[in-house]
Amino acid sequence: MCKLPQENAYAERVQGTIKYEYLNPEMITEENIQRKIMQILWLYNNERPHSSLGTRTPVEYEQYISSLDEKDRPQMTVYKWSHPLLTEMPVANKKEKRSKKEKSQH
Numbered sequence: 001m002c003k004l005p006q007e008n009a010y011a012e013r014v015q016g017t018i019k020y021e022y023l024n025p026e027m028i029t030e031e032n033i034q035r036k037i038m039q040i041l042w043l044y045n046n047e048r049p050h051s052s053l054g055t056r057t058p059v060e061y062e063q064y065i066s067s068l069d070e071k072d073r074p075q076m077t078v079y080k081w082s083h084p085l086l087t088e089m090p091v092a093n094k095k096e097k098r099s100k101k102e103k104s105q106h
Helices: 005-022 033-046 058-067 100-105
Strands: none
Touching: 005 033, 033 058
């Protein structure tokens, strides 16, 4: 679990796409779930164009980026979030568990 919902934005986007565009509950069974997962991953990465990638598939975009000189490759920050809760909030320590015997001695 995250401290702020914005931390989950990218994962939620991918999961939402998979859930609403590729999963049909009637088609998933215990026997075929592994095959369906592999099929969904292949479709998402090889056939589905992504508007954020210039309507390329992730595989096409990766090939395009690889063909560019390193200095010409676009720079992108996938996740950048700064918020006082994330950077300044102290982590609460769990209380040490003590046995009943230890508690009665204090």
